[in-house]
Amino acid sequence: MMDITGWSAVSPYGVGAASFAAGVRSRRPAAAEPDPAGVPGAEVCRVPGFDPRTALGGKGTRAMNRVTGLAVTAVGALAAARPEPDAALVLGTTSGSVQSMMDFTRASLTGERPFDVEPSAVPGAVMNCAAGFSAIRYGLTGPNTTIAGGRAAGLLGLAYARRLLAAGRAATVLCGAAEECSAARSWLEHHARSGAPARLGEGAGVLRLEPPGAPGALARVLAVHSALDTGVAEVRRRALAAAGVPAAAEVPDVAALIGDTGAVSAVFQIAAALATGGGTSGRTVVVTAADPAGMTAAAVLELRPGHRPGEHDHHGRLVGAP
Amino acid sequence: MPASPALTTPGPHARRRRVVVTGLGVLSGIGTGAAGFAAALRAGRSAARPLTAFDTTGYAHATGCPVTGFEPDRRLRRVPPGDLGRAAQFAAAAGRMAAADAGLAEADLRAVRCQVSIGTTDGGSHELDGLTAAELAGGPAGLDPAAVRRVPAPGLSAAVARELGLTDVEATTIGTACSAGNHAIGDGLDAIRSGDADIALCGGADAVCRKTFTAFYRLGTVAPDQCRPFDAGRRGILPGEGAGVLVLESRDAALARGARVYAEVLGYGLNCDARHPVAPDQDGVARCMELALHDAGVAPGDVDLISAHGTGTKANDVTEARAIRAVYGPEPPRTVGLKSMLGHTMGAASALAAAACALAITHRFVPPTINHRGTDPACEIDCVPNTAVEADLRVVQNNGMAFGGNNAVVLFGRHEAAS
Numbered sequence: 001m002m003d004i005t006g007w008s009a010v011s012p013y014g015v016g017a018a019s020f021a022a023g024v025r026s027r028r029p030a031a032a033e034p035d036p037a038g039v040p041g042a043e044v045c046r047v048p049g050f051d052p053r054t055a056l057g058g059k060g061t062r063a064m065n066r067v068t069g070l071a072v073t074a075v076g077a078l079a080a081a082r083p084e085p086d087a088a089l090v091l092g093t094t095s096g097s098v099q100s101m102m103d104f105t106r107a108s109l110t111g112e113r114p115f116d117v118e119p120s121a122v123p124g125a126v127m128n129c130a131a132g133f134s135a136i137r138y139g140l141t142g143p144n145t146t147i148a149g150g151r152a153a154g155l156l157g158l159a160y161a162r163r164l165l166a167a168g169r170a171a172t173v174l175c176g177a178a179e180e181c182s183a184a185r186s187w188l189e190h191h192a193r194s195g196a197p198a199r200l201g202e203g204a205g206v207l208r209l210e211p212p213g214a215p216g217a218l219a220r221v222l223a224v225h226s227a228l229d230t231g232v233a234e235v236r237r238r239a240l241a242a243a244g245v246p247a248a249a250e251v252p253d254v255a256a257l258i259g260d261t262g263a264v265s266a267v268f269q270i271a272a273a274l275a276t277g278g279g280t281s282g283r284t285v286v287v288t289a290a291d292p293a294g295m296t297a298a299a300v301l302e303l304r305p306g307h308r309p310g311e312h313d314h315h316g317r318l319v320g321a322p
Numbered sequence: 323m324p325a326s327p328a329l330t331t332p333g334p335h336a337r338r339r340r341v342v343v344t345g346l347g348v349l350s351g352i353g354t355g356a357a358g359f360a361a362a363l364r365a366g367r368s369a370a371r372p373l374t375a376f377d378t379t380g381y382a383h384a385t386g387c388p389v390t391g392f393e394p395d396r397r398l399r400r401v402p403p404g405d406l407g408r409a410a411q412f413a414a415a416a417g418r419m420a421a422a423d424a425g426l427a428e429a430d431l432r433a434v435r436c437q438v439s440i441g442t443t444d445g446g447s448h449e450l451d452g453l454t455a456a457e458l459a460g461g462p463a464g465l466d467p468a469a470v471r472r473v474p475a476p477g478l479s480a481a482v483a484r485e486l487g488l489t490d491v492e493a494t495t496i497g498t499a500c501s502a503g504n505h506a507i508g509d510g511l512d513a514i515r516s517g518d519a520d521i522a523l524c525g526g527a528d529a530v531c532r533k534t535f536t537a538f539y540r541l542g543t544v545a546p547d548q549c550r551p552f553d554a555g556r557r558g559i560l561p562g563e564g565a566g567v568l569v570l571e572s573r574d575a576a577l578a579r580g581a582r583v584y585a586e587v588l589g590y591g592l593n594c595d596a597r598h599p600v601a602p603d604q605d606g607v608a609r610c611m612e613l614a615l616h617d618a619g620v621a622p623g624d625v626d627l628i629s630a631h632g633t634g635t636k637a638n639d640v641t642e643a644r645a646i647r648a649v650y651g652p653e654p655p656r657t658v659g660l661k662s663m664l665g666h667t668m669g670a671a672s673a674l675a676a677a678a679c680a681l682a683i684t685h686r687f688v689p690p691t692i693n694h695r696g697t698d699p700a701c702e703i704d705c706v707p708n709t710a711v712e713a714d715l716r717v718v719q720n721n722g723m724a725f726g727g728n729n730a731v732v733l734f735g736r737h738e739a740a741s
Contacts, residue, residue, distance in 0.1 A: 095473060096445075098450060105533045114532075119541060126443065126726070128728060129725075135726070140594060142594065144596075148474075148496070149495065169512075188465075191470040228489050
């Protein structure tokens with residue numbers, strides 16, 4: 001068990017937990033546009049106006065790719081609000097930035113010489129770039145782990161984070177995920193789903209996790225369970241059994257509002273539960289995830305009695321946001 | 323000399339389950355399987371040869387450490403090799419090999435909760451390189467869907483689990499670049515210690531690819547001929563490939579089923595330098611070793627051998643040697659660079675090195691640092707040059723460092739059946 005004591009979101013609703021909370025509470029679909037990559041039948045929901053240099057300033061962002069910018073922004077919302085240098089960072093992804101990777105290889109294939117590539121582009125073409133840059137920017141010297149779990153990454157990350165906390169490897173874990181919209185991702189996902197229509201989203205979401213009993217807890221993670229080649233219903237059943245609760249409310253699907261956000265999708269589902277209080281049907285909620293690679297996962301959360309979703313504190317910040 | 327008094331006290335979880343290594347699956351440029359790998363390590367074999375995984379025209383040199391003669395059709399029983407990228411094929415083959423080496427049938431594995439943690443730097447990047455070339459030739463609309471489905475990194479851990487028919491399993495792919503193998507083994511350790519799983523199959527896998535070869539080449543860190551860790555004349559890495567998977571289980575379970583035990587996993591540490599995107603930081607690396615020693619309840623003086631990250635680059639080796647001396651004082655344990663034999667196998671590197679540590683403990687020898695001509699005075703360690711030596715090893719440390727400042731260190735100990 002562990003408690004969620006804060007969360008942040010950079011989503012197709014905009015930068016910040018408040019815009020995400022307002023969007024999911026009103027069930028207002030985020031703006032979608034035809035995929036600029038020209039993928040047939042595809043739309044994208046991008047984080048409006050987001051650019052790493054605009055969001056984070058010029059220092060250290062010259063060669064920063066989009067997914068790293070999204071991650072650093074979301075991590076920063078929690079890390080800057082309550083600095084904890086020993087905090088762990090567990091960040092989910094699918095395969096990193098496939099755009100940066102393909103751009104790098106393309107430069108090698110088309111340059112006058114095969115090594116005519118930008119040295120500054122090297123880190124962005126490696127999967128752990130977003131987690132590493134987030135640590136550098138906020139001085140996070142604790143465990144730093146990238147979980148390549150695709151749409152299950154958020155929940156596989158929760159299981160990993162729970163072990164870090166239980167083993168005493170960190171007192172706080174910032175646990176989230178990031179995914180970018182790009183032409184490369186659009187085309188790869190188009191082919192992977194055999195050309196079916198789709199709406200892709202992007203963003204980053206981070207949860208602050210602490211051992212149970214932390215002050216100001218918004219929710220308690222009662223159980224996390226995952227499996228392979230196993231139906232979501234069965235994984236949900238096992239998670240509920242592990243949590244010792246007979247039933248829990250489903251969190252309404254966020255993908256219908258902001259598109260398929262890949263590795264962030266389960267984190268955004270949890271954020272939606274925190275923002276809405278689980279809807280009208282209960283304070284124990286279950287979040288599920290399934291990735292095409294075969295992983296399915298479920299997490300059971302108990303929203304804390306003291307948590308009044310949607311309420312704003314005297315700074316005008318949403319309760320639950322940093 | 324201990325760097326911190328805390329190192330001499332037992333780790334924080336004296337009552338947690340003890341964890342042992344009971345199976346090894348190895349695919350490498352120098353040998354396959356536990357026995358073949360052990361023989362190659364003892365002989366000081368080199369995997370260096372010209373790379374053929376991609377068109378190397380235009381590079382002044384393209385020596386690497388590939389796996390040769392790999393036949394996925396013969397290695398894989400359940401998963402069609404065509405469904406997998408090369409790294410996932412390596413991972414699945416090593417996983418199957420590790421389970422067999424542990425004496426565990428599929429039914430044994432399916433009877434318990436399993437953890438699969440596979441570290442990788444590149445996931446399906448070799449396949450993505452191929453798609454990039456295909457896109458240049460024919461545009462993005464004509465890409466082969468089957469090839470596209472071989473790219474995503476989550477497929478590596480899924481391949482290991484699926485090859486063994488596992489469904490009641492947490493299958494996680496860890497993408498912390500070149501220390502990912504140690505991250506995965508550490509996660510497996512915690513999964514067994516905590517009771518989250520009864521069996522862990524953990525390690526790392528990667529395949530040589532143009533993208534990563536070019537990245538290291540452009541940074542001036544690919545050696546022209548040989549990898550020479552800690553040598554005054556070292557000129558960089560040789561990109562390599564392969565997979566290493568360890569079977570971990572609780573000591574009690576292993577003894578109850580009469581399993582052969584290679585070594586005990588005493589503990590691990592992980593941290594982040596949080597300083598530089600690609601350059602290692604001495605203080606961060608030293609701190610990671612201290613965390614591992616503390617977790618294991620081991621004093622620095624108890625460590626008999628260090629398997630270094632030892633890439634053979636100017637920056638890594640001097641930084642790592644200084645970090646070792648900061649923790650171990652002026653007379654550190656013997657410190658070997660296995661990448662001299664294996665090349666830098668990226669996400670597989672610390673997993674293959676972990677397998678080597680377990681074999682070194684079992685077979686009582688120190689694998690050498692080959693290609694060695696003269697130790698860099700700035701490194702100041704005994705790297706056991708060129709020839710293996712017999713040694714009674716009680717505790718062995720395995721270092722892993724990565725881009726992003728992601729450090730992970732695992733400690734292995736001799737398992738005394740009677741203790």
